[in-house]
Amino acid sequence: MALIQPARPEPEQPDEPGGRGRKLARYGVPVAVAGVAAATIGLVPALADAGDPSLPSVTAEQLLTKIAASQTRTVDGTVKVTTDLGLPDLSGGSALLGGLGTPGSGGSGDSPAAPQSQLTQLLTGSHQLHVAADGPDRQKISIIEPAAEYSLIRNGTQLWAYDSGSDQAYHATLPAPSQQHEGLGGAADGVPTTPQAAAEQVLKAADGTSRITVDGTARVAGRSAYELVVTPEHATDTTVGAIRIAVDSATGVPLKFTLTPKGGGKAVFDIGFTRVDFGTPAAGTFTFTPPKGVKVTEGSTPSRAASPAPQGAAPTVLGKGWDTIAVIDTSALNKGAGKGADGGFAGFGAQGKDKPARGSGDSGSGDVSALLNGFGSKVSGSFGTGTAVHTRLVNALLTDKGTLYVGAVTQSALVQAADAAK
Amino acid sequence: MRVWWSLGLLRSELVTVFRRWRTLALFGVLAGVPLLVGIAVRIETRNGGTVGGGPRGDNGPAFLEQVSNNGLFLTFASLAATLPFFLPMAIGVVAGDSVAGEAGGGTLRYLLVAPAGRTRLLVVKYASVLAFCVVATLVVALSGLIVGFALFPVGEVTTLSGTTIPLSAGMLRALLIALLVAGSLVGIAALGLFVSTVTDSGIAAMATTVGLLITVQIVDTIPQLHVVQPYLFPHYWLSFADILRDPVQWTGIAKNLGLQALYAAVFGSAAWARFTTRDVTA
Amino acid sequence: MAQPQAAAPGESATTVGAPRTAAEARAAVTEAAEQGGVAGDTGDVVIETRRLAKQYRGTLAVDGLDLRVPRGSVFGFLGPNGSGKTTTIRMLMGLIQPTSGSARVLGRPMPNAARSVLPRVGALIEGPALYGFLSGRHNLLRFDAADPTADPRTRKARVGAALERVGLAAAADKKARAYSLGMKQRLGLAAALLQPRELLVLDEPTNGLDPQGMREIRALVRELAADGTTVFLSSHLLDEIEQVCTHAAVMARGRLIAQGTVAELSAGSRGRLGVTTPDVAEAARLLAARGLTGLVTEEQKVIGELPAEPPDLAELNAELVGAGVRVRGFGLERTSLEDTFVALTGEGFDVAG
Numbered sequence A: 001m002a003l004i005q006p007a008r009p010e011p012e013q014p015d016e017p018g019g020r021g022r023k024l025a026r027y028g029v030p031v032a033v034a035g036v037a038a039a040t041i042g043l044v045p046a047l048a049d050a051g052d053p054s055l056p057s058v059t060a061e062q063l064l065t066k067i068a069a070s071q072t073r074t075v076d077g078t079v080k081v082t083t084d085l086g087l088p089d090l091s092g093g094s095a096l097l098g099g100l101g102t103p104g105s106g107g108s109g110d111s112p113a114a115p116q117s118q119l120t121q122l123l124t125g126s127h128q129l130h131v132a133a134d135g136p137d138r139q140k141i142s143i144i145e146p147a148a149e150y151s152l153i154r155n156g157t158q159l160w161a162y163d164s165g166s167d168q169a170y171h172a173t174l175p176a177p178s179q180q181h182e183g184l185g186g187a188a189d190g191v192p193t194t195p196q197a198a199a200e201q202v203l204k205a206a207d208g209t210s211r212i213t214v215d216g217t218a219r220v221a222g223r224s225a226y227e228l229v230v231t232p233e234h235a236t237d238t239t240v241g242a243i244r245i246a247v248d249s250a251t252g253v254p255l256k257f258t259l260t261p262k263g264g265g266k267a268v269f270d271i272g273f274t275r276v277d278f279g280t281p282a283a284g285t286f287t288f289t290p291p292k293g294v295k296v297t298e299g300s301t302p303s304r305a306a307s308p309a310p311q312g313a314a315p316t317v318l319g320k321g322w323d324t325i326a327v328i329d330t331s332a333l334n335k336g337a338g339k340g341a342d343g344g345f346a347g348f349g350a351q352g353k354d355k356p357a358r359g360s361g362d363s364g365s366g367d368v369s370a371l372l373n374g375f376g377s378k379v380s381g382s383f384g385t386g387t388a389v390h391t392r393l394v395n396a397l398l399t400d401k402g403t404l405y406v407g408a409v410t411q412s413a414l415v416q417a418a419d420a421a422k
Numbered sequence B: 001m002r003v004w005w006s007l008g009l010l011r012s013e014l015v016t017v018f019r020r021w022r023t024l025a026l027f028g029v030l031a032g033v034p035l036l037v038g039i040a041v042r043i044e045t046r047n048g049g050t051v052g053g054g055p056r057g058d059n060g061p062a063f064l065e066q067v068s069n070n071g072l073f074l075t076f077a078s079l080a081a082t083l084p085f086f087l088p089m090a091i092g093v094v095a096g097d098s099v100a101g102e103a104g105g106g107t108l109r110y111l112l113v114a115p116a117g118r119t120r121l122l123v124v125k126y127a128s129v130l131a132f133c134v135v136a137t138l139v140v141a142l143s144g145l146i147v148g149f150a151l152f153p154v155g156e157v158t159t160l161s162g163t164t165i166p167l168s169a170g171m172l173r174a175l176l177i178a179l180l181v182a183g184s185l186v187g188i189a190a191l192g193l194f195v196s197t198v199t200d201s202g203i204a205a206m207a208t209t210v211g212l213l214i215t216v217q218i219v220d221t222i223p224q225l226h227v228v229q230p231y232l233f234p235h236y237w238l239s240f241a242d243i244l245r246d247p248v249q250w251t252g253i254a255k256n257l258g259l260q261a262l263y264a265a266v267f268g269s270a271a272w273a274r275f276t277t278r279d280v281t282a
Numbered sequence C: 001m002a003q004p005q006a007a008a009p010g011e012s013a014t015t016v017g018a019p020r021t022a023a024e025a026r027a028a029v030t031e032a033a034e035q036g037g038v039a040g041d042t043g044d045v046v047i048e049t050r051r052l053a054k055q056y057r058g059t060l061a062v063d064g065l066d067l068r069v070p071r072g073s074v075f076g077f078l079g080p081n082g083s084g085k086t087t088t089i090r091m092l093m094g095l096i097q098p099t100s101g102s103a104r105v106l107g108r109p110m111p112n113a114a115r116s117v118l119p120r121v122g123a124l125i126e127g128p129a130l131y132g133f134l135s136g137r138h139n140l141l142r143f144d145a146a147d148p149t150a151d152p153r154t155r156k157a158r159v160g161a162a163l164e165r166v167g168l169a170a171a172a173d174k175k176a177r178a179y180s181l182g183m184k185q186r187l188g189l190a191a192a193l194l195q196p197r198e199l200l201v202l203d204e205p206t207n208g209l210d211p212q213g214m215r216e217i218r219a220l221v222r223e224l225a226a227d228g229t230t231v232f233l234s235s236h237l238l239d240e241i242e243q244v245c246t247h248a249a250v251m252a253r254g255r256l257i258a259q260g261t262v263a264e265l266s267a268g269s270r271g272r273l274g275v276t277t278p279d280v281a282e283a284a285r286l287l288a289a290r291g292l293t294g295l296v297t298e299e300q301k302v303i304g305e306l307p308a309e310p311p312d313l314a315e316l317n318a319e320l321v322g323a324g325v326r327v328r329g330f331g332l333e334r335t336s337l338e339d340t341f342v343a344l345t346g347e348g349f350d351v352a353g
């Protein structure tokens, strides 16, 4: 009988069940793989972050000069924005802010591709943005969502937006570009979308009202940066604790901006580059042709001179510096609604020192009281009664007579302001 | 020569997997999803309405809004709709049954005395499950393509970023996406294989794997558990959509593939440790 | 040659039949085996285990097993239900890891050398197992593909030949789900015969077969043995073992209690003398005086086992007649393997826990 002979001598330990020790040794393999992976996940970022860069020391003055003198006008990077106002984590949170931030409920505000409703979502939760800029006139911001994206493109006077979630586009023509220097990426509708835009707003406001110090160095998006700390001074009522700005040591561009509340805890607002390149983005980045079959909504053209706030509802400003409170007569506002600043990037720069009330005080809507009632609590004082809404940064008080007090100040400061106004 | 002879077992395994009625039924279900989605979108948009109902239109599955403008998006929408559940469930069934089913039926002992070799058999089993991942994904993608081309206009593709690319490039990206979706299933395939080596009951292994899938999917949506979420195998599944951005964003895709590779390494080696040291008594 | 502890305490105590006799039978078998029916040279031993033991969670299924299967033998592996036969076979085939002890198959250690040993071994373990959704032919093609040493170019032909050999050629393309128990058993056998083998391990191969099938299997086994294949088969059918086996081993409660050639085992329980007479009492007294043991008296008959050094039967007969016993019948009763088996494992019906 022809027997099949083994083709080669076999090693005698390869394949089959082994004793106790071998069993343990084999289970060691998955454990080791998991362990190495855990160590890698834990250590690599730690190593990457290890050791703040050593840079020549600078004074706060020098650093501020460096920021002001920054010649960088081009950027292409990824930004992470995290906002934690302490609102209930519901879409209602953004609805509230959206309600506050969106001028009116008519007109172009209805389009899902309109900038207002899209950008105000940045005021809750964590978002990833893709930011590209080539000078003040050519900018693109994309909000990266899971399997969706919202892009806002400004090219000279043309403002385009495309929302992939609804497959709709939005178009508006802006007034002739201003000569005013605007931050990279800029701020749209009061919502800063780059660390630089946020830093500019604060540094304008901080002048003379804050202590500004340099506090070591940091590594942000792979670049060395100085850490600038802005602490409110001469302000008793503000809820702002401190603001930390990481400034790129090479270009003077703010790379990261973190606002912590006076009450402590997690940052209320944190925006920073996770990847940044100061080269000129590809020219095609800023061109947009509405794709076939996509519905385009035409937005109204805002006048450059107009205040972002709707006419007839311009807020009065009480107090100064960090304690500023905006006062808005919502009864007047309701009549003036619907004429908001659709103008996207025009937003923030013009607002100047009123900014601690940012994003909240510049406009309103007829839904304000309804929204406030949903989230607020009843308060009373010598002014009468009203509804207060509390967040970790901004507080608002709507009196039953229809006056809205808003600011990055404590609730009692608002009540006092209301009492005093009576 | 030996390599070629080893391929004989793989071929036999593939035939055994793909000949089964159960496998064909799973393919049938998977192919039906794009058809249903396509018909639903067609009916709803017949009068020029939008899908999803609300003005924001962001409640429905991804890519649904674009389908009526471009049939190619039905492929993407179908993959996005089946990836969270149908696809991994099918993989869980096949992977869970792979070893446990043979043990339960008793055929495992005959394969082992043939002798298939435990490591070799396990590698072949995993390879056939991965082949099933690819074929199952392609079934969804092709069904989506065919239904999409049949029911909707097809043309230049609008990326998520609003730019336009030619249809040919769009098709290429569709293929890339299908492969990425198949790659996203590598992790649960390894998990299923491991579960399959633990028990002698095919049904129990399938149920356990699918149960784990459901549990992990739920954990992935609970905000309080965000600390562990980046390590859950479905966490970056939707990253395949980044292929449709302009420029393509590779970070999420790389994270997804890395995580899948990690799951494959951990549970693959755990399956190996278990299978090569266990007593086969069934 | 190492033998199981034949007279282990408790072992004989629990033997239900005739304890003393059983112990003696065992001793006799041991002797016979030692005197060298079984080859001592390892080159001629196909299966050799040394103190092989397997403990499943609680139960000790196999305990201190020393088994030697000579090359070229047809080896019957006997034992009551639950005595550890299948467990032993599983260890020999590398399916389970022994708790202690070692096993060598075809001269190589198992389970470590499984990859080189198993291609030369055909096995049917605890009944057939098939893919119901595949045809009989495809089942065989799959099992053959699992063997890395099997040449794919001759696969089809070898599968066809194996089907032919077990008489399944006509039903080869039916789905295995539709097979009867006997057909499944035949297909399992065909899988063991896909290649020329040095050793065939068959766990209850005739289970479920019709009488014709059984005969065919027996013929097949003889044919294979004639070709030089060693056949190791476990069975409960003692007839069958007696008919086809050259060697046998008996297990009980996880221990090997006897092994040797079938002839030795059958002789192991020594001859029994039966005397037919109406004078049973007198006859019994006389027989006992001459050293016969285990005397059983019936109405007209006395049966007893002859001692190790039996007296001359003619003289014994004359003596009985001389003592006035009316002897109507006098003769040795044929001892079968069954007697040996029962003597070794006890009469009890209950399966050993």
Ligand SMILES: Nc1ncnc2c1ncn2[C@@H]1O[C@H](COP(=O)(O)OP(=O)(O)OP(=O)(O)O)[C@@H](O)[C@H]1O
Residues within 6 Å of the ligand: B281, C056, C057, C059, C060, C061, C079, C080, C081, C082, C083, C084, C085, C086, C087, C088, C352, C353
């Ligand atoms: N997988 C298992 N887990 C636990 N105990 C087992 C297992 N398999 C067998 N046993 C136990 O081991 C002992 C021997 O079983 P085995 O199957 O070897 O007997 P057998 O001699 O083949 O019996 P039969 O003649 O009935 O086939 C029995 O007591 C049985 O209960």
Ligand SMILES: [Mg+2]
Residues within 6 Å of the ligand: C085, C086, C087, C126, C203
């Ligand atoms: Mg058995």
